[in-house]
Amino acid sequence: MNNWWSNGIVYHLYIKSFWDSNQNGIGDINGVTEKLDYLKDLGVDAVWLSPFFKSPMRDNGYDVKDYLNVNELFGSNEDLNQLFKEMKKRDLKIIIDLVLNHTSIEHEWFQKAISDPTGPYRDYYIFKDKNNINNARSLFGGSAWEAVDHNHYYYHTFAIEQADLKVVARLDTKPTHQKVFDKADALHAARSKELTSLWRLAAK
Ligand SMILES: [Ca+2]
Numbered sequence: 001m002n003n004w005w006s007n008g009i010v011y012h013l014y015i016k017s018f019w020d021s022n023q024n025g026i027g028d029i030n031g032v033t034e035k036l037d038y039l040k041d042l043g044v045d046a047v048w049l050s051p052f053f054k055s056p057m058r059d060n061g062y063d064v065k066d067y068l069n070v071n072e073l074f075g076s077n078e079d080l081n082q083l084f085k086e087m088k089k090r091d092l093k094i095i096i097d098l099v100l101n102h103t104s105i106e107h108e109w110f111q112k113a114i115s116d117p118t119g120p121y122r123d124y125y126i127f128k129d130k131n132n133i134n135n136a137r138s139l140f141g142g143s144a145w146e147a148v149d150h151n152h153y154y155y156h157t158f159a160i161e162q163a164d165l166k167v168v169a170r171l172d173t174k175p176t177h178q179k180v181f182d183k184a185d186a187l188h189a190a191r192s193k194e195l196t197s198l199w200r201l202a203a204k
């Protein structure tokens with residue numbers, strides 16, 4: 001089978017530094033839309049978009065606070081839908097950089113995991129008692145474990161502000177990734193006018 005990605009040219013685009021459509025010093029989604037003809041002229045088949053979701057930007061947007069809304073630095077959900085429409089017109093494929101191995105500690109799941117240690121969201125993340133943590137190091141330096149109180153720690157492969165999601169499938173529960181998609185689907189249904197393309201494209 002000759003899939004398009006076997007020979008396609010992918011342009012990895014970091015929105016923040018690509019093109020600033022409203023000249024406020026920050027590249028944005030409308031800037032990408034403005035430059036689609038340029039990308040097409042380059043012979044690009046697909047555009048890989050760096051994360052554009054709401055984020056405190058402790059790791060350039062890889063610390064996602066809300067997977068269903070666009071970071072206001074880059075524009076709006078409407079801007080994103082417009083970009084997708086214009087890409088489709090030009091037969092440009094879209095690759096979304098979907099960050100599923102961790103969330104921002106500002107994500108509502110993590111906030112609930114902290115505020116209700118016996119609630120269901122605690123199990124989305126990797127928490128351990130002080131006596132059970134190991135000497136794992138974060139790729140960003142220092143311990144991979146961060147305390148939330150005198151006895152409990154959570155695991156972060158990258159920045160302290162990026163808590164790892166538990167991705168190991170267990171017999172008694174769905175893997176967290178499936179929960180991410182289930183949750184997104186439920187919200188997507190509730191907001192069908194918004195982000196029409198985002199999750200559907202990402203899930204394919
Ligand atoms: Ca801008």
